[in-house]
Amino acid sequence: MGSLRRIILKNITAVTMNAGGSIVRGNMVLENGRITAIGEATSTQRAGDDFLHCDGLVAIPGIVQAHIHLTQTLFRNRADDMELLDWLRQRIWPFEAAHTAESSAASARLGLAELIAGGTTSILDMGTVRHHDEVFHAAEQSGIRYTGGKTMMDVAGEGVPAGLRETTQASLDEAEALAKRWHGKGNGRVRYAYSPRFVVTCTDDLLRESAKRAKALGTPVHIHASENRGEIELVRTRTGKGNLEWLEHLGVLDAKAAVAHCVHVDEGDEARMKAGGSSVVHCPSSNLKLASGLCPVPRWLDGGVNVAIGADGAPCNNNLDGLMEMRLAALLQKPVHGPKAMPAATVLRMATMGGAIALGLEKEIGSIEVGKRADIAILDLLLPQTSPWADPVSAVVYAARPDNVKHVIVEGEFLKRDHRLLRYEPREVALKAAAAFDALAKTV
Numbered sequence: 001m002g003s004l005r006r007i008i009l010k011n012i013t014a015v016t017m018n019a020g021g022s023i024v025r026g027n028m029v030l031e032n033g034r035i036t037a038i039g040e041a042t043s044t045q046r047a048g049d050d051f052l053h054c055d056g057l058v059a060i061p062g063i064v065q066a067h068i069h070l071t072q073t074l075f076r077n078r079a080d081d082m083e084l085l086d087w088l089r090q091r092i093w094p095f096e097a098a099h100t101a102e103s104s105a106a107s108a109r110l111g112l113a114e115l116i117a118g119g120t121t122s123i124l125d126m127g128t129v130r131h132h133d134e135v136f137h138a139a140e141q142s143g144i145r146y147t148g149g150k151t152m153m154d155v156a157g158e159g160v161p162a163g164l165r166e167t168t169q170a171s172l173d174e175a176e177a178l179a180k181r182w183h184g185k186g187n188g189r190v191r192y193a194y195s196p197r198f199v200v201t202c203t204d205d206l207l208r209e210s211a212k213r214a215k216a217l218g219t220p221v222h223i224h225a226s227e228n229r230g231e232i233e234l235v236r237t238r239t240g241k242g243n244l245e246w247l248e249h250l251g252v253l254d255a256k257a258a259v260a261h262c263v264h265v266d267e268g269d270e271a272r273m274k275a276g277g278s279s280v281v282h283c284p285s286s287n288l289k290l291a292s293g294l295c296p297v298p299r300w301l302d303g304g305v306n307v308a309i310g311a312d313g314a315p316c317n318n319n320l321d322g323l324m325e326m327r328l329a330a331l332l333q334k335p336v337h338g339p340k341a342m343p344a345a346t347v348l349r350m351a352t353m354g355g356a357i358a359l360g361l362e363k364e365i366g367s368i369e370v371g372k373r374a375d376i377a378i379l380d381l382l383l384p385q386t387s388p389w390a391d392p393v394s395a396v397v398y399a400a401r402p403d404n405v406k407h408v409i410v411e412g413e414f415l416k417r418d419h420r421l422l423r424y425e426p427r428e429v430a431l432k433a434a435a436a437f438d439a440l441a442k443t444v
Contacts, residue, residue, distance in 0.1 A: 016368040125148030
């Protein structure tokens with residue numbers, strides 16, 4: 001990681017997302033990777049300080065995306081117009097099984113470059129069964145705040161290729177080995193998360209043990225559930241229960257799980273999720289594209305359940321744009337619940353503090369407050385698509401795009417500055433990814 005110079009952001013408008021929802025204009029000081037002052041009228045400049053004039057710029061907490069598949073970024077535009085189970089069996093699983101160390105690294109770098117460019121500073125990522133060391137290495141090099149782990153799949157069901165099959169013990173052993181190698185690396189920015197794919201491809205023993213080990217490690221279990229009606233019927237046929245009811249029975253929801261999708265809700269699911277401190281991760285674009293349905297976000301929120309946001313993977317979304325996910329999350333509920341449903345401030349909270357809670361990092365990130373980690377996205381809203389912007393929250397949620405993101409800072413370090421990524425050359429990353437996919441595709 002680069003050296004952490006003191007940064008002074010002069011005359012910045014800070015959308016803090018603190019408990020009071022304050023919007024503060026003034027100087028912000030970042031020192032030793034943390035926020036040390038907000039809204040000061042003056043800040044004494046010292047030799048060596050990084051001093052930025054930020055008139056007209058808006059700072060938000062860095063976007064936290066709580067459901068990402070970096071390993072799938074290479075498959076973008078290769079799995080369109082399919083429903084979930086066909087999408088997995090006919091496209092995603094064969095591609096994942098064909099991954100090499102080289103293609104896994106290229107896929108991760110491609111996704112990370114896109115995420116950082118769009119203002120995402122933290123992710124919860126689910127890999128594939130193999131080659132996750134390469135994903136961790138790419139994440140550490142990128143500077144992003146990364147929590148993630150290998151996918152765990154010990155049920156060789158319909159459509160699961162040989163390259164993704166593993167025994168229960170082998171899956172647990174590899175996950176534990178990865179955790180020992182990577183948890184806490186990158187000055188603490190890199191953490192491990194146990195990641196059983198979903199009930200359909202996991203034995204009860206694997207799910208129970210993953211939850212137990214996640215609790216001991218202090219990171220969430222990362223899993224999919226209740227995304228698609230076909231998936232739900234498979235689970236009910238096997239267990240006699242709904243997805244979340246079964247995960248509760250196995251102790252998974254007691255491990256503060258980050259549960260992606262939760263589109264189809266059974267009676268009592270809100271109480272199950274809330275009791276275990278688990279979070280719903282809403283993936284609007286993915287749910288639309290795979291025709292999975294509409295996540296009842298207002299119902300989850302009314303039930304006291306934390307809701308976060310994630311783009312999911314590039315093959316079921318086609319981009320990893322957190323700003324796009326915010327806009328969709330705000331708009332999708334309005335035809336059902338009325339125009340006042342999902343106001344911009346609620347959605348921005350889901351994409352910042354909601355994500356931080358899902359990752360178990362709410363004391364460190366998710367809002368702009370003195371003492372918290374300096375993970376910040378700074379947007380220039382004086383572009384045609386966002387002007388005029390009397391209300392910065394509305395402008396960010398309903399109108400902003402990645403090209404509004406001027407600076408991205410993680411733990412006091414610039415990863416994007418003046419619209420330029422500092423650790424990636426985008427065209428080079430894209431060309432290497434294209435070559436990696438061409439090589440991979442020849443083996444499928």
